[in-house]
Amino acid sequence: MVSFDLIGFKEKAVAIVEIVEGLEKSKIEIAKEIMEKNKNIKSVLEKVSRRKGKLRKREYKILAGDKNTEVLHREFGYTLKVDPQKVYFSPRESTERQRIAVQVKAGETILVMFGGICVMSIAIAKKQPNVNKIYSVELNPDGSKYALENVRMNKLSHKIVPIEGDVKTGCREFYNKCDRILMPLPLGAEKFLDIAVKCLKSEGGIIHFYTIGKEEDLFSAALETIGKKLKRLKKTYTVINKRKVLAYSPRQWKVCIDLMVK
Ligand SMILES: C[S@@+](CC[C@H](N)C(=O)[O-])C[C@H]1O[C@@H](n2cnc3c(N)ncnc32)[C@H](O)[C@@H]1O
Missing domain, CATH: 3.40.50.150 (Vaccinia Virus protein VP39)
Structure with missing residues (x-):
């Protein structure tokens, strides 16, 4: 199974994957499988560049799911609104x-x-x-x-x-x-x-x-x-x-x- 970073919680989360070439399944199949197994994951993003420029953003490709990737993320007792594609x-x-x-x-x-x-x-x-x-x-x-x-x-x-x-x-x-x-x-x-x-x-x-x-x-x-x-x-x-x-x-x-x- 491919490992992923998870941003978001409860009913809406985004999985961020880095998939090496040459796997048996296609990237899209892998993304759909991630969403099948984790019902809260509404989008799967693939990292397609390193972080770059002054703003330290990276490019992603949406492999599956919702194009809107703004989510609420929870850690250590606080909530953050974030779109990993923008910041x-x-x-x-x-x-x-x-x-x-x-x-x-x-x-x-x-x-x-x-x-x-x-x-x-x-x-x-x-x-x-x-x-x-x-x-x-x-x-x-x-x-x-x-x-x-x-x-x-x-x-x-x-x-x-x-x-x-x-x-x-x-x-x-x-x-x-x-x-x-x-x-x-x-x-x-x-x-x-x-x-x-x-x-x-x-x-x-x-x-x-x-x-x-x-x-x-x-x-x-x-x-x-x-x-x-x-x-x-x-x-x-x-x-x-x-x-x-x-x-x-x-x-x-x-x-x-x-x-x-x-
Ligand atoms: C590595 S990120 C860290 C962001 C945040 N501190 C965190 O931990 O999530 C660096 C941030 O610095 C911002 N940044 C880069 N150069 C800057 C500058 N000259 N003045 C203000 N912000 C800048 C980028 O847009 C980016 O959001």
């Missing part, structure tokens, strides 16, 4: 979201750069209801639309502020205001590190820096880049944690490095 969303990262969320302390002000549909902000605000404010900046207009809707649906408008815009130009208002910054843009986060540092409070704070690491040496290249950039910005820092998040491609991993920057 970045990975159900596989729910554990990583919780790992960050449990670290947040009451009263913190947080900036989530590259915020997508606001899933990281919502995970945090659900886990730490006494967070001060979370700002989530996202370039993709569809991502921002879902972000607004998701914040409202989860009754978190008093805590989370979704902003449609470019992190490059849209973060000035957060300079010196944040205790914690999330940088979930594994291909390119380093280009925004100077902005993240400016957004931390003058006494410093935490940066969660995501990048892609080669299996044989997961962290050295990123640590070197971070070291050089922070030295240039005359900042001192400590690496408080580093770990694998998910497999990214054969022999490459999405990793996260947590930094205390002063």
